[in-house]
Amino acid sequence: MKKNIIQTTLIIGMTISSMEGVLWLSSEAPPVKAAENVIPLNQSNATLFTSMKTDALYVNITSPLKAWKQSISGKANPGTKIQLFIDGQSIVTKYAGDDTIWTVKGLYLREGQKIKIKATLGAEMLETEEYVVGMGAPIFINDLNNNSTKVTGYGSEGSRVSVKTSSGSEIGFATASTGGLFEITIPKQPAGSKLLISQARAGEESEATEVEVVEAKDILAPVITSGFYKGSTKISGKATPKSIVRMHITRETGGGASNTISYSVSTNDSGNWELSVQELKVGDVVDTSSSLGGVSASNESITVAPDQVSNVNRVTSNSTKVIGKGTPGATAQVWVKEVGMLTQVGTQLIGSDGTFQVTIPKQAGGTKLYVYQEENKTLSNHVEVNVVQGLDKPTNINSLDNNSTKVTGSGAAGAIISVKANGKEIANGLVANDGRFEVAIPKQTIGTKLFISQVTYGDESEAVIVSVDGQLLAPTILDYYMGSAYIRGTVPAGAVKVILTINDQVVRIGNVDSNGNYSVYVNDLEALKHVGVSFGIAAQDVNNGLSEVTRGEVKEFPAPQVAVYKVGQTYITGTAAEGTSRIAVHDEAGVLYRVGQVNENGTFRIYVSGVEAFQRVGSNFVVKATNASGTKITETKGTVLPK
Template sequence: TTVTGTGVVGATVTVTIGSVPYTGTVAANGNYSITIPKQAFGTAITAKQALNGKTSNTASKTVTQGTVAAPIINAVTTDSTTVTGTGVVGATVTVTIGSVPYTGTVAANGNYSITIPKQVFGTAITAKQALNGKTSNTANTTVTQGTVAAPTINAVTTDDTTVKGTGVVGATVTVTIGSAPYTGTVAANGTYSITIPKQAAGTVISAKQTLNSKTSNSVNTTVTAGQTTLTANGFTVGADNYIKGTYTGGSVAKLAIEVNGTVLQKITAEGSPYQYYAKGKVTAATDQVYVISYNANGDQLKRVKVDVRGLTAGTLTPSTYYMGDDNYVSGTLTGDIAKFSLTVNGTEYMKVDVTTAPTFRYYANNLIRSLTDIVTVNGYDSAGKLLDSKPVTVGQDRGNPGTIATVAPFKLGKDSYVTGTYTGDVAKVELQVNDTILQRISVKDGAIKYYAKGKITATTDVVKLIGYNTAGVAVSTKLITVNNADGSITANPYVIGTDSYVKGTYTGDVAKISLTVNGDKKQTINAPVSGSNYQYYAKSLITAATDVVVVTAYDATGGVLDTTTVSVSKPAVVTTGTVTPSAYKIGTNAYVDGTYTGDVAKVALEVNGVLYDSIPARDNAIHYYAKTLITAKSDVVNVLVYDAAGKELDKKRVTITAPEGTVTANTLKTTDSYLTGSATGDVAKVTLTVNGVKQTSITVVQADGTYKYFVKSLALTTADVVTVLGLDSRGNEITTTTVTITN
């Protein structure tokens, strides 16, 4: 707040800040001290001294930054997402948490606010501020506990011995019932569980949580009656003595049954499952029966209906099952049979529902294996009670000993299986190749499929298929025809730059396809399973129109069935272009100009049927010298444009115009030195004829359209015939007019 320095003893020192002067006197020790207000950083200060009417030069200084005080940090809680406080206006405040800095600037009102993540209780936070290269000392604060939210409390029933809910991890939860507190801690997963005695319905339970000496508001819940369940099994009149079932819930105290609207004796609920003696109380399948549960106060809790059934009966009549012919045990049924099963050699298989009463059938092809199998069919009512069980007779055939009906020819290179069909009692088949007996396999459902790839290898092989019945006796033999695979392939023309695939069709037994380019065989691909069209990716394989490309078709074993050569070509280049010539004016233009588009490379001119040499086309503009070629308005002129190969792309006619204009002459007196007049249009010069003789002198028409022709030397008389000739800029005659001569 002072400016100090040294000067001449007794001199008056004037310090100036802006336009404000502050003065003082140099003391006997040569020093001066002048009081000023505090100044902003960078302020210019000047000083000069005066003594005995003389004033010194000016000295100057600039205010530098003084000490920067530490900023003030407001309190920070676990809820805070900003650090706020006060500091020096314009200073940069750096808040540090751990090793992470967060920065902000002190606003014009002296406050700052810096965003931070929420912090845990006890975290240390420091702050300092920097201004004009000076940094303050550090201010410190510690994060305090913010607001603690109330915990949640789950529903509590009369059956519960714990209070559960969620809260802040590590908080102490206090549950209060009446005046009795029960405490627990919130676990790492955010939940708590506190043991309490069972409570009566309507009891109010409150809970609150405390963390770092901060306690939340309380939340309440009211104890409700515990949930109960009740089930009842079906009851069969004349067979069952008890109605049985289960229940849950600690409040179930009594059980009773209601029959046709009348509630019978209540019994004590001693545990689940329960049973209630109902013989003689439930007497008909039409009775409406319910089981009811009660609490200790006699209040009804649950009421469930009992499925009452009468005694059931039914019969089964199975048909004979023929090995090798039948797939199902079938027959008829009567009465209350709702499900049936099959027992084979003491093993009962799955029960299935009756869906086609009064008939039934049970799939047994994989269950009954021998004529000696002991088979029964079992019938049950809807409750699962066995009503009837009958033996099933297992037979060998129906008078049909078994026959191999058909066998397909076997194609080498194509087929993997010998296939065919059979009828009657055929249980297994075997293959014989050149009298060598191969494996015997089982068959079913009238179909034969025998894997023979690698077993049948030549068209000269003698191949037989022998069928055996369930007793293992050969009952049928078929000779198999063996042929080679055959097939053909075609290929569409391939255009480089347009096509990506070699495409075509195939027939017969073609299984694989390859591509050979200039003698180099490429990858072999599988022929499509369905259809007769194929495609082979060749974009990177076929690169020149001279490539020799061959497609080869193979059978499944890799044998070559057919080859074809692919026609390879490049696409024809189509060039286009147009020309638009400008109008050409004789006497004005020297070039035929215009524009073109497209693939134009050269331009030529045709005049009256004569085609002149072409010139290069550049920058989409034509510029063809024609001054000596086009001489008359009647000339027929065409512009032709060509591509680089010389192909004509376009031809357009040029519009030709000729110079036009008029000339007038003022009356000439025999004493005048000049003939004057005017001209219009393209008339650029004038000359005269005198008595039919054309004069050599020519005069130019002025910019204002007037002319002045010297005639004094011609000594004209009124008897002379004088004509003015109007000429264009090249000297061609455009128009004429006669001159009137007077004395």
């Protein structure tokens, strides 16, 4: 399909004349030749240039100054410096060649822009007045064939766009909307005919775009074969040979707004095409279409996706993590297909190092996992992971009690057996080639739960849970004396409580400290206020298992044992019975000298320095001990001995 722009010659007054479509600026205008299709300029256009009086320097513009033109060209003396100004800004500087031609490319003129040229050659200079860019011919006209009934494209906002035949007959018109888009309904035209599309507004009429109507034929929508990925700046593919491929890339700019950039290219004889585009970003929406002979074919919109995740780990039926690498800041997602539907089973934000560990529930062997990453609200293509059957639990585990020092059983040859207690590994060992293993462990308390699993190539089986059996050893009982507030003693490892019984009836429960010591408060039990009464203490573990009962009896509160005291010593020392609450020294008549201190280990001391009686050899004294309830006092006599 051919599209030609019919250009008209601008004629500028004053010192400017036109010859074959050329704008001249010189001190002496060249001869004017007759020109066809000449449109007289209005008064504002007639003041485009200002002449500097010189016999040598000249400059002219040979290209029309119309909207959407992408270059300005002209002629000047060879070597003349040409400086282009647009809207008062110096855009570029060029020099006229030996052939007198100068050209500025890479422009995209807009209607209403102000153009000025400054020409300099040696000491000579010419400068134009500003010229306003006029209305251009309509652009982006759709391909037309003998079945077409619509003409679409872009023009100047508010202009009247007209479609005429080559004979000048108007067959349709419309007003360009806000933004310049127009659509004109026309009757079908024969193949080979030519249509002229122009626009007019406020007395100004543009050039015309010429479109040839071609024979309708089927074409293929373009296929992208490479370059469609984040960061790409070139996209290529295949389409019908000689067709026009169009691409629109839409990108969100925030706040619900978006921006669209359009590209087009012709395919070669083999149907190959390539476009240089803005660097693609995740979330960009790309629309492609092709046209030939007035027939168009388009594709559904496609979105630039994030890169696929990589380095995804092997996942087994024992796995609870999916590990891999992705784009920092994106979100890793793991999905499972269930009853024909994908269900998300785990997600995690990818860290700054690009790694992720998504926690998932255990999946059955044979399940397919689909691992994506989401960036800019767009999912990547998935990586498919097949869940393989993991290691089975170890088998044939031996029974364990509180005296056991090894775990034995069967596993996978070469696997590592791991034994854990309270969440920590306490031992491990290798499964032999015959599938048997023996792992040494420290003795465990009764009721401890051991978790025994096997591991190979990062796959850890489910654990076999074994409880440590056995009976607690019997507790010990310190001598209990009538009137003491507590029954005390020690328990074996694994015991958490003690139970006090009297006449085989549970009377009270006592606590065990972290060192294995226990105490049971009994000062309020009437039954234990009599010498000779029997009682029992049993230890209990976390599983409520009981030890054998240790028997004890209420003993007479004994007199304190007093160490030898020699004249002049600072303290009277000795030991007192469990439950002694007060220790004191008196004279033989019962007069109190001093009260002492009883330590936790039963030793005592009484400060007697300065007491006159203890400075004489042969003086007698009495040490009295009082039980916890204050109901019993026992005594021991002593004599001051020489040093």
